[in-house]
Amino acid sequence: MPLLQVDPKLLDAANAFRKNPAAGLPPLLAAVGAPHDVQLLVTPLGELKNEQQPELSAKLLDAAGKTATTQLGWEWSAQADASLSLSIAPMLDAEENRQLGIAPADGHVVMSYGAALSLSAGLSGQQSIGAWGQASANLSAGTDARLWWYVQAENRASVVDAAADAARYWLLPNDLEGLLRLAPDPMFWGLRLDLKAQLTAGLSLGAKAGWTAWTYGLDGARAGVGLSVGMDARLQLQHQGGMRLHVRPEQRGGAWGLKLELETLDAHDERFGVTLSAGLDLRALAASAERALRAGWPALDAGRLSALTQPGTALGAQLGELLRAKIANPELEQLALLLFGQRALPDVERQLVDRLTAPLVDALDNASQQLASQSADAAQLASDWMERLLGKAAGDTLLGKPSVAKAANAALKAASSALAAELKKLDGEIQAAQAKVKAGASDALDKLLAPLGAFGARLNEELAKLDQNPVSTAIAKALQAYNDARAGLLAALSEAKKARLGITLSEQVQRSRNASLAFEGWFGPNGDRAAAQRLYQALCSGRIGLLGELVDAASAGGCFELGSGWLSETSKLVDSESALLSLFGRDFSSARVSLIGMRFKADLWGHLSAADANVDIEAVTKNQWLQRSVALGVYVSLVQRDGQAELSLSLKGAYAARGKATTKAFVQHVVDDYAALLGARTHRDVGLLLNPPVAPENAKAYWRDLVLTLPVALNAPAWRRFEALDPAQVQACFLAHGLDCLDQYYAGMAGFSHTSPSEVLKELADENFKGGGSQQARMLAYLGLYRPGHVSARNPDLDAANRVGIAVQSGTWTDGSRRLSVFHRFAAVLRCARTLHAAGPRLRAILLAEPMQGPPAAFRAGIEPLLMEIRDALEAVAVASETMSGIGIGTFDEGMTWAFNTFILAMADLIGQLPPGFLLMAAGPGDAQPVPLLLS
Numbered sequence: 001m002p003l004l005q006v007d008p009k010l011l012d013a014a015n016a017f018r019k020n021p022a023a024g025l026p027p028l029l030a031a032v033g034a035p036h037d038v039q040l041l042v043t044p045l046g047e048l049k050n051e052q053q054p055e056l057s058a059k060l061l062d063a064a065g066k067t068a069t070t071q072l073g074w075e076w077s078a079q080a081d082a083s084l085s086l087s088i089a090p091m092l093d094a095e096e097n098r099q100l101g102i103a104p105a106d107g108h109v110v111m112s113y114g115a116a117l118s119l120s121a122g123l124s125g126q127q128s129i130g131a132w133g134q135a136s137a138n139l140s141a142g143t144d145a146r147l148w149w150y151v152q153a154e155n156r157a158s159v160v161d162a163a164a165d166a167a168r169y170w171l172l173p174n175d176l177e178g179l180l181r182l183a184p185d186p187m188f189w190g191l192r193l194d195l196k197a198q199l200t201a202g203l204s205l206g207a208k209a210g211w212t213a214w215t216y217g218l219d220g221a222r223a224g225v226g227l228s229v230g231m232d233a234r235l236q237l238q239h240q241g242g243m244r245l246h247v248r249p250e251q252r253g254g255a256w257g258l259k260l261e262l263e264t265l266d267a268h269d270e271r272f273g274v275t276l277s278a279g280l281d282l283r284a285l286a287a288s289a290e291r292a293l294r295a296g297w298p299a300l301d302a303g304r305l306s307a308l309t310q311p312g313t314a315l316g317a318q319l320g321e322l323l324r325a326k327i328a329n330p331e332l333e334q335l336a337l338l339l340f341g342q343r344a345l346p347d348v349e350r351q352l353v354d355r356l357t358a359p360l361v362d363a364l365d366n367a368s369q370q371l372a373s374q375s376a377d378a379a380q381l382a383s384d385w386m387e388r389l390l391g392k393a394a395g396d397t398l399l400g401k402p403s404v405a406k407a408a409n410a411a412l413k414a415a416s417s418a419l420a421a422e423l424k425k426l427d428g429e430i431q432a433a434q435a436k437v438k439a440g441a442s443d444a445l446d447k448l449l450a451p452l453g454a455f456g457a458r459l460n461e462e463l464a465k466l467d468q469n470p471v472s473t474a475i476a477k478a479l480q481a482y483n484d485a486r487a488g489l490l491a492a493l494s495e496a497k498k499a500r501l502g503i504t505l506s507e508q509v510q511r512s513r514n515a516s517l518a519f520e521g522w523f524g525p526n527g528d529r530a531a532a533q534r535l536y537q538a539l540c541s542g543r544i545g546l547l548g549e550l551v552d553a554a555s556a557g558g559c560f561e562l563g564s565g566w567l568s569e570t571s572k573l574v575d576s577e578s579a580l581l582s583l584f585g586r587d588f589s590s591a592r593v594s595l596i597g598m599r600f601k602a603d604l605w606g607h608l609s610a611a612d613a614n615v616d617i618e619a620v621t622k623n624q625w626l627q628r629s630v631a632l633g634v635y636v637s638l639v640q641r642d643g644q645a646e647l648s649l650s651l652k653g654a655y656a657a658r659g660k661a662t663t664k665a666f667v668q669h670v671v672d673d674y675a676a677l678l679g680a681r682t683h684r685d686v687g688l689l690l691n692p693p694v695a696p697e698n699a700k701a702y703w704r705d706l707v708l709t710l711p712v713a714l715n716a717p718a719w720r721r722f723e724a725l726d727p728a729q730v731q732a733c734f735l736a737h738g739l740d741c742l743d744q745y746y747a748g749m750a751g752f753s754h755t756s757p758s759e760v761l762k763e764l765a766d767e768n769f770k771g772g773g774s775q776q777a778r779m780l781a782y783l784g785l786y787r788p789g790h791v792s793a794r795n796p797d798l799d800a801a802n803r804v805g806i807a808v809q810s811g812t813w814t815d816g817s818r819r820l821s822v823f824h825r826f827a828a829v830l831r832c833a834r835t836l837h838a839a840g841p842r843l844r845a846i847l848l849a850e851p852m853q854g855p856p857a858a859f860r861a862g863i864e865p866l867l868m869e870i871r872d873a874l875e876a877v878a879v880a881s882e883t884m885s886g887i888g889i890g891t892f893d894e895g896m897t898w899a900f901n902t903f904i905l906a907m908a909d910l911i912g913q914l915p916p917g918f919l920l921m922a923a924g925p926g927d928a929q930p931v932p933l934l935l936s
Helices: 008-019 021-032 094-100 159-169 176-182 283-296 302-309 311-316 319-326 329-340 348-365 368-372 378-390 392-398 402-466 474-494 529-540 548-556 664-678 686-690 696-705 716-723 727-745 757-768 775-783 798-804 815-847 856-877 898-911
Strands: 056-071 074-089 108-129 133-154 188-216 222-252 255-281 500-523 560-583 586-603 608-622 627-641 644-658 707-714 921-923
Touching: 008 021, 094 188, 108 159, 108 188, 133 159, 176 255, 176 529, 255 529, 500 529, 500 856, 529 548, 529 560, 548 560, 560 856, 586 856, 608 856, 627 815, 627 856, 644 716, 644 815, 664 686, 664 707, 664 727, 664 898, 707 716, 707 898, 716 815, 716 898, 727 757, 727 775, 727 815, 727 898, 757 775, 757 815, 775 815, 798 815, 815 856, 815 898, 856 898
Parallel strands: none
Antiparallel strands: 056 074, 074 108, 108 133, 133 188, 188 222, 222 255, 255 500, 500 560, 560 586, 586 608, 608 627, 627 644, 644 707, 707 921
16 A cells, blocks of 8 residues: 555546636635635635735645564664645735736736645664664655746636636746747736755664673772773765746847746755764772771771761761750741741651751861861851851841741751760861871871872872862861872772763764856747757756856857856865863863865856865864864965956964963963074063962962963965975975974973984984985985874884884884874974965966866865865864874973974964064953063
8 A cells, every 4th residue: 555645536626626727616625625715715806905815725635654664674664745735825915026026917916826745755764783782774855846826817806716717827837838928928927936855864873882890999809890882873964955946927129038037956965973982980999999998997986987078968967856956846937937938847847957958068068177177166167057058148138037036046056056066076086087097007008009009199190280179078188197199099089970981082074065056047939949948948957057058059049148147066074073081080172173165156157256265174172271272274265356367375273272270380381482482582471461460369260261372374465475485495494493393392201301303303314314415305305204194102103113214012102102103293294384385386277277167066076185185284283282182291281282383483484474473462351452472
């Protein structure tokens, strides 16, 4: 049985209407169940008011179907919908007539008659892949077509009469000769067609798996470590097409013809994405650490040990007893009325305990430092509790009321009394714990932590540097006398969110292309009819392509006059990569997004009139202390001036850094390093230039919100100066600045601890090219041995290592690994210079080549590979952080990267950018304009 079926009675009524519209309209309306007022249908059009104008829509087809099946292990479901309707719209108003070029005769109105067809179908399926994954697929297609005829009718005619008379004008849009015969008829005002179609296909695959590995915890017992991996991949393809066609009669030179206006669109969109994730859950191991710690301590009462760790929670549990013992029923009712808006109920004590416990716990736990140092004040803690409970402003108002104040004072008095007693006990326990710890627990604790080894020590160092107060619990304060850093590590591990490690890698690619045609012309009744038909049918087909030859033939045949016509195409390629590392509750992320965009416009013969292209790269690294970004873009523009085509290139970009790790010292460090490379003067104290607030807290907020920027720009004249230079001069300049930047950046680091990158490079160049030209030539030749592509320091390309004479071992961190990665990046920086320097001539050879003619798609295909080369070249220098780029320096106060510095210093030098080069600037909160940080 087919999915879609039509009622035979409806078809019979439609057929009767086609043969005799006047007699067949009422039965057709009845068959489709269209609501109507029969009196309005027979009222003369001239007597109808605007609010009375009938708008009828008769559905000839409205069907839907669904089915499901299982094939080859896939569960498939399919659905289809279809509808077909005819409509009679109200009389067109003056604005609609103006837009459509309609001018009805006196005593007449123009009616709109429409037909609408909608079809859609879909297919989807899914299949399980074992117990760990699932695949799914979907396919859908749909089309929507709407056709309107505009026919004039006399005011004295009724809707039924007008519709019956209009039926002879209902021709299809592709019937050129039939429409030309109607053109002289004053009752016919043309037709309009809107057509849309869409096809979508998608495929996705997802998988997750988890295991538990067993190891020995710090307390000697077995502890589980959770391992998990996941993958998600998606592919989606979409194709959309559309056409808007308007045909109306128009008289030229005494002959009636057809004016045609056409807009067509053909759009493709492809998306692909894949995400990989892996995780390590150490919560069980962390729990063993706390158990080991407790086991290693001298004997302490378990309840009091909990009180040391979480004093608020421990005392909060006793709140119910305190209320019942210390607060009388009248005061309890007043507090209930204050907090809940009601008098005491049977369960008001439970509600009150829940409401009061949370702020008391917060007040005590936030005072853990005072508790640990035995300096906490019971009355102050009780006041803090009441303020958290009521809110400061609301509390001041409410406590002004005698009844409320009495209840609150009773609660405060009870809390202060109970807290004083508990604090006295707590102080005693803290002193006892400290005494026992100092008496010999430190040795036992060190033995327990020994299995963590260098990893634990390194992590503690980082915690101490990155978080000045990693632990604020009473238990850590108790241990501070002998091992504060180790206590910090244990506290970090004991938190569930910090007991997990995870990494997520993602790549998303989107490619889209839109082609369009805009056309306007007049078809006459005379001349070469075959030439007119060929052009007209080509336009009605919706295909987008060069129509110049057809236009020439029709024009020469005396049957066509061109008004305007052009082809356009836009395309976009977006590639985004991201990495997220979650390490003990701290997130480190790195993202790179590249965009290649192109726009072309040509006439119907393919003569290119305008073109624009852009290649943009942005790299961002982010953690909870600092965010850095580098953006670079190359922009291409072709315009016609006085009949001559001109192609220009430009470059824009910027470095930016901000975050709570931004301090005066960090900014001074970045400025001093950049100034040293420039040979420029800098202020000894950037604070005097920026004038931050004096108060410490305000100053800290100022530096945290400060944005450090370095804008980069080469306008079209500057690019032409760059492009006019000798290629050898460009390479020499980039080499010289690159060596300076490398020596500054890697001084004393692994791989160059006893020498400098420039010296190592010279030695390698001499070994590989003995006696071959100058030192500079040998270094350039040596760096030319590195092939395009990224090499990770921790997994280097062994073939490249052998070719360039560097000894490395796969999977290990050696001096050779770093040298290989650094020089490979340096080779990519030089390749970037060569690519950008040659970009202008290569683009002109494609876009300005005579006869400069062809479809926009051909121009796009011609320059897209070159734009991809420019994108790859910019990726080598648009580096926001070496820490996240695979070289792994591991510093958190990193300034501008050496690759980006090399690029901007060499570019400024080559084009004579003054003063002195691209300026480093800073904008603090409230600054109207960024402040330059270098002196000319």
